[in-house]
Amino acid sequence: MNTNFTETDLIDYLSGELEDSKIVALEKAVQNDESLHQRLEEYRGIYGWLNSQDKLISSYSEDEFLRSAAHHLQNSSAESKSPRLRILRYSAIAASILLVFSLGWWLGGSSVLTNTQDFASQWEELLEGERSSHRIAATRLIASQPNVDEALISRLGILLREDPSPNVRLAALEALATLGQYHYARQELIMSLEPNGPAAVQIQLIEILIELEETKILPRLHDWSQDLSLPQYLRDAAELGRFKLDKI
Amino acid sequence: MHKLSFFSILFFLLANLTLNAQETQAAFTINAANKTVVFSEIGKLKIVGTDANEMRISGAGPRKRNSRAEGLKLISVSGLQDNTGWGLSVTEDGNTITVEQVGKKNNEYTIELPHSAVLQYTQSTTDGSHFRIESFSGEVDVTMMYHKVYLFDVAGPVAVNCVYGDIIAEYTARPPSGDLRLHATYADVDLTLPAATAANLSLSTSYGDMYTDFDLNVDRGTMNEGGKLNATINGGGKLVSLQSTYDDIFIRKK
């Protein structure tokens, strides 16, 4: 199996977006590599089906589809043998194609991607986007994955603490809360509990940590509730949070 | 009480002396097409979408002019200059236009903003008043501390957070065309949508209630004791995320 060609390369090839130099190499590899040939045909079939559909995903409302796409892309190296897995694999391929197009739409208003960036760089691009809606979209995309690595969780933590838009911070907070099963996500949330920042985010962060029953923050809430140098809203939220956590 | 009444007369007379008759003043315009326009700590602001490329700043009604202030500029430690004639500083840096209040925040403004612009607004003090956006198709990112936010036919994507003020959004003709995220901490979130709106709802309130006359298709798996649920209306569509931590959520059919 020729491992030099990624799913993105195959999709780009089918959509006519692959660089000329790679096209020749890919076609040659397909002739010599049966598994690669099979993969390309699978993609071709699904790509054809997608092209026959009038509907092209242009929103993150298709959560489930994107989630499964991201999941299967992460596990794309695993060979699928059983019929059920095969179906899942087909779904993954379809989803990946849809995801490529949806990201392309989101980033540039175009339904066609113009390069061979992998999905990590797509998230990266969303996260680095000037528009807050892009960064919010990135948080949702990350949170929709079943498996999220520490690096991405760390990026969410940075957004939560540093993004200039409080709405993006709230979205990052929401994403981290949905990833509350991860130790790292909880760490990022606790690390973000600082007495400065947008009011709505600070109050919501306290609420989230209470829901997660993070009693580790009790001493900090106690200090804040007594600190007259802090804004009244924060002292009130800390006092209320302390009261609720005490009951846990 | 006597002193009060006497002083009131004097004050009234003084006010009449210092405040001339209301006058009409030319609007300030600047090209804002495809730019990010950041509004910061403005008094009472209404944004109205426009097909034009120019952002147009004017008062809400004739502006009260202070004859003593004629020919004088506001002194600002931060260096802000009223370069609009409306008590606002407008500066441009690359693709970003920043609009800031210079001096007291008791003026009312109506600003026409190109649909292609990205609107960002921050109001963090009790100064000023509520913020209103009407018939705007661009992206909206609002952070409000104390005052209410009203959205009328704002296509989106929209993200609004407000700590103490209600967020009231109404779509009369068409549903939002971008994602809609409304987050209030101690106040209501009240959304009115056309009855045929297809949307994915993400609703959350820790201490309030949720009310709707839509038929929700609730994802039972997302319901928890914390007052969160996901649902679809009319088969699902754009994201509508509503959160009111300590108060109620209303979703109404238009």
Added chain:
Amino acid sequence: MLRLIICIATLCSTNLLMSQVKTQSFDASDLDKLVIHTQLSEIILVSAESDRIEVTHSLWINGERATDMQELEYEVNEGRASLREVRPTVNDINDVWRNSDGQIEGSFQTYGQNPAQVHSVKSILEVRVPDNLTLEATSDYGAIKGQNLVNLVSVESTYGLVEMIFDDSLPHDDLKLISEYAEVDLTLPDHLGAQLFMATEHGDLLSDFDMEIDVQNSQEDVYLKRVMARLNGGGTRIYCSATYSNIYVRKAK
């Protein structure tokens, strides 16, 4: 001997000016300082090349001269003269406005709703001050206005406007201009140096000067503005405060 003469003069001049005469004149040749206070009257200060203090006290109620309600007190003590308005008082005015039911009709609330009930009051204390006298003026409700008073050191009104004009010279010493609820309006020569301290909590600061703002020692937040600035490199120190209103610093024309 001189001390005795001054004491006798002081005793003689200490009187209540209740006469119908609206203009009064006092010898100021042995005075260093004049302190003026009114409760209601607007104070108009005029600098004069004279050794006499000339006082004109005028009162109009509903557009008509009222001469039976004016009362000034003038005292001299060790070179310091005090001119104080005894009447009219707030109660005097309210008594005029009180109807048969005991209600005061001249209130803000009735203004404009029933023009027949509208009352107005205009009370002015004009003082021509020898230009060598150090001068202080305060008022509870009245505005305080003056021009080219180089020995003025302090002006303070609780509810009234403070308006001071310096056309071609500056105060010889530090000057303090304060109004709690109304505006402070200061005009200065555009070519002379001054150091300004301006403070307001609910108003604005406005000027047509190119001020050199001392950012390090100035403060501006949501409500409070405290600005230290130099004009033409700095010089005479002038402190302006209008807690609830605006401060204007303008160039003399």
